[in-house]
Each structure stands twice: as structure tokens, then as C-alpha cells.
Amino acid sequence: MVGLVLVSHSPKIAEGLTDLTSEIAAAHKGIVAAGGLEDGTIGTDAIRISEAIRQANDGDGVVVLADLGSGVMSSETAIELLEDEDIKVKLADAPLVEGTIAAAVSAMVGSDLEAVLKAAEDCRGVKKIP
Amino acid sequence: MSTRVYDCLKLIAEKIIENKDFLTDLDREIGDADHGVNMARGFQAVIEKVDPEDADIGNALKKTGMTLLSTVGGASGPLYGTAYMEAAKVFAGKTEVSGDDFKAAMEAAIAGIQKRGHAEKGEKTMLDALMPATDVLSEKLAGGASLADALTDACVAANEGIEFTKTIAATKGRASYLGDRSIGHQDPGATSLTMTLETIRDFLKA
Numbered sequence: 001m002v003g004l005v006l007v008s009h010s011p012k013i014a015e016g017l018t019d020l021t022s023e024i025a026a027a028h029k030g031i032v033a034a035g036g037l038e039d040g041t042i043g044t045d046a047i048r049i050s051e052a053i054r055q056a057n058d059g060d061g062v063v064v065l066a067d068l069g070s071g072v073m074s075s076e077t078a079i080e081l082l083e084d085e086d087i088k089v090k091l092a093d094a095p096l097v098e099g100t101i102a103a104a105v106s107a108m109v110g111s112d113l114e115a116v117l118k119a120a121e122d123c124r125g126v127k128k129i130p
Numbered sequence: 131m132s133t134r135v136y137d138c139l140k141l142i143a144e145k146i147i148e149n150k151d152f153l154t155d156l157d158r159e160i161g162d163a164d165h166g167v168n169m170a171r172g173f174q175a176v177i178e179k180v181d182p183e184d185a186d187i188g189n190a191l192k193k194t195g196m197t198l199l200s201t202v203g204g205a206s207g208p209l210y211g212t213a214y215m216e217a218a219k220v221f222a223g224k225t226e227v228s229g230d231d232f233k234a235a236m237e238a239a240i241a242g243i244q245k246r247g248h249a250e251k252g253e254k255t256m257l258d259a260l261m262p263a264t265d266v267l268s269e270k271l272a273g274g275a276s277l278a279d280a281l282t283d284a285c286v287a288a289n290e291g292i293e294f295t296k297t298i299a300a301t302k303g304r305a306s307y308l309g310d311r312s313i314g315h316q317d318p319g320a321t322s323l324t325m326t327l328e329t330i331r332d333f334l335k336a
Contacts, residue, residue, distance in 0.1 A: 009203075043168070043203020046211065047196065069304065073208040073246055077199060 002107040002116040003030035003056030006100055007049055007066040007075050011036035017100055025104035032056040044070045049078035053089055061088030061113035063120060065100050088113050092120035099123045132182035133225075135190040138333045139180055143173035145329045146322060156318040160305040164204050165318040172202035172210070188222035191215070191235075205303060206319065208246050209256065216242035229277040236264040247302060254300040254312065256319035259291035263327055278334040285331050288324040295320050 004021075008014040014035025021031055034052035037043045049064070056062045066075045075091050082089065090113060092099050099120035106119035132140075146153070146169045153166030180193045195214030198207055217235035224231065240260055249255045263284040270280035295317035305312045 037201065037203050041171075041203060044207070045200040045203070046208055047200040070203070070205040070208060073205055074199070077208040077212060077246065 001028065001030055001058060002060045002103075002111065002113050003032065003053075003058060003062040004028070004100060004103055004107065004116075005049060005052045005056050005062055005064045005075075006031065006033050006035070006096070007044060007052075007064060007071050008035040008096065009042050009044055009067060009069075009071060011040055013067065013096075017097060020097075021100055021104045024101055025108045028104045028108045030056045030058060030062075030107075031100075031104060044074035046074040046077035046081065049075055050081045053078060053082060053087060054085075057087050057089070061090070063103050063107075063113065063116050064089065064091045065094060065096050065103065065120060066091065067096050090114075090117045092117055094120040094123050098126060133185040133190070135185065135187045135225075136180055136182040138330060139190060139194055140177055141333055142326050142329045143177045145325050146170055146173045149322075149325060153318050153322055156316060156321060159315045160300065160308055160312045161318065162204075162304050165206060165322065168202045168204045168206055169210075169322055172198045172207065175201040185225045186222075187224050187227065188218045188220075191218035191221055194218075205247070206322075209243055209319070212242040212246045213239035227277065229271045229275075229280060232277055232281070233264070233268050233271055236260065236267065240264060249302045252298060253302045254295045254298050254305065254317045254320075255302055256317070256323040258295050258298075258317065259288040259320035259323045259327075262291045263288040263324075278331065281327065281331045281334060285324065285328050288320075288327050292316050292320050292324055 006014045006017050014033035018031050018033045032052040032055050034049045037045050053062050064075045066072050079089050102123050103116050103120040106116045150166040150170040157163050157165035175197045176194050179197045180190050191214050195211045199211035216238040220235040251261050266287040267280045267284040270283050299310050300306045300312040
């Protein structure tokens with residue numbers, strides 16, 4: 001199953017979103033939160049994110065979803081740090097909450113990496129009030 | 131007995147930590163008021179994590195970069211972290227600094243920052259100090275100057291770069307949300323970058 005790594009400056013956002021996603025896509029066991037710095041400070045940590053990617057990967061690859069600013073830059077850095085390892089990993093250009101839910105549901109039904117990435121990215125521009 | 135590269139990194143760290151409030155104040159004007167706090171936290175960790183006795187400059191810079199990636203927290207983490215890690219590749223296995231290597235390390239740092247931040251010159255970023263400094267360093271070295279002298283002139287160019295950032299609007303990062311209201315303020319990243327170069331200059335001249 002394609003794994004997911006949830007990156008936020010806030011540990012609470014990343015963990016809360018993991019909880020929420022576990023409710024909605026209960027069969028997905030490969031969702032790893034990578035929020036904040038190691039000591040819980042607000043921020044993003046590329047090393048922590050790269051470890052989360054390793055942890056989320058069961059061989060089918062990992063989609064990373066990030067909040068904003070350094071969330072994106074640290075995620076890109078984390079992916080580069082894993083260049084020499086055999087992990088298929090993609091950073092989604094998607095809103096964090098909606099993208100995560102869509103990606104989790106897609107992964108749960110057995111979609112491959114590209115399809116999970118697309119499910120997340122299809123959430124860009126989705127209207128909440130029709 | 132610590133190595134020269136460690137001593138220099140420690141001086142850079144002390145300079146950043148000493149200017150924590152100044153850098154944060156600059157960032158309060160146009161950003162999210164965390165540059166000094168974040169950089170000081172990162173460099174405090176650098177002092178603690180880099181091996182003071184390893185003379186391999188590449189190792190020391192790589193450890194510095196990895197430490198900044200995980201402890202700065204804001205965008206400066208991946209930007210400075212990548213810059214140090216790219217510079218580390220130039221110095222892999224080396225214990226001495228030549229002018230050519232220093233220039234190559236600055237160029238590698240620029241390429242790393244650009245890859246990470248997708249920024250060009252003139253966008254009110256650290257590149258507005260680093261790029262002109264590298265141009266001047268390169269020119270002076272080609273004219274036969276010593277590294278210390280070339281870096282002295284490069285620091286003048288970096289300071290001019292800081293002044294230049296006051297005249298332009300930010301198009302990258304949080305400051306870009308302010309549009310033209312960012313004009314008149316100097317860029318915190320260009321400032322911390324210049325402090326770094328000045329510390330290395332003073333270290334080489336001492």
C-alpha cells in the first residue's frame with residue numbers, strides 16, 4: 001500500500017490529521033506524521049521527514065503532503081537525502097487536509113503511487129461551497 | 131585542541147547567536163519574526179554536534195548542513211542546510227582551504243540555494259548578498275589576490291547587496307505577501323549570509 005507522510009510546522013496538525021485520516025481510512029496503516037522539530041518546537045525538519053518516509057514505505061512508495069513554506073522545502077530536501085535508497089517517493093502539490101484524505105482513500109483501495117499522487121493533487125481548486 | 135574548521139564554524143555560530151535579536155527584528159518588519167531565533171537555535175546545535183577534532187572540512191560542513199536541516203525549523207533550515215552540504219562536497223577529504231576551492235564552494239552553495247528556493251538574483255533574498263560577493267571573489271582571485279584579500283572585497287559587495295535589498299520588493303517567501311511594502315527593509319537572509327562571510331574573512335585575517 002502506498003504510504004503517506006504528513007508534514008506540518010505544527011506537530012499537532014500533523015498528528016491530528018493522522019488521527020482524522022485513520023478514522024476515514026481505517027485500513028490504511030502506513031500514515032506517518034512528521035510535524036515540528038524533534039523537541040516539539042514549531043518548524044520543519046528534513047531529517048525527521050526522511051525518516052518518516054522510510055517508515056511509511058512498504059515497497060509501494062510514499063506520497064508526502066506538506067503544509068507551506070519550509071514544509072515544502074524541507075520535504076524536497078528529505079526526498080533528496082533518500083536519493084541513494086530504493087524508495088519511490090513523490091511530494092504532492094496539494095492542500096494538506098483534503099489532499100491527505102483523498103490520497104489515503106485512494107491508497108487504501110490499492111492504487112499505485114502515481115494514482116495516489118493524482119488523487120491528492122486533484123484536490124487543488126476543489127470548491128467547498130458549490 | 132580543536133581544528134581550524136571547527137574554530138571558524140564556532141565563530142560563525144557565535145556571531146549568529148550574538149545577533150539573534152537583530153536578525154529577528156529585521157524579520158519582524160517583513161517576515162514572521164523568527165529568522166534570528168531559528169538561526170541561533172540551529173547554530174547552537176552546530177557547536178554541539180560538529181566534531182571539534184575532525185580536521186576534514188568536508189565532514190565538518192556536511193555535519194553543519196545536516197544539523198541546520200533538522201534544527202532551524204524555518205525556510206532558512208533547508209536553504210542554509212543545502213548551501214553547507216553542497217559546499218561540503220567541494221571540501222570532501224580536504225584539511226586546507228585554497229582560493230579556488232572557496233570560490234567553488236560559494237558557487238556550489240549558490241546552486242544549492244537556487245535549487246531549493248527557486249530564487250533568482252533581485253528577489254530580496256540571501257542570494258542578493260552571496261551572488262555579488264562570489265562574483266567579486268572570483269574576479270579578485272583571478273587577478274592574483276589572496277583568499278583573505280579577495281574575501282575582504284567580497285564582503286564589501288555583500289554589504290552593498292544588503293543595501294540593494296532595501297530598494298526592492300520581495301517576490302519569494304513570506305515577505306512577498308507584503309508586495310511593495312517590503313521596500314525600505316533589508317533582507318534578514320542577506321544579512322545573516324553577510325555576517326557569515328565577514329566572520330570567515332576575520333578568521334582568515336587573524
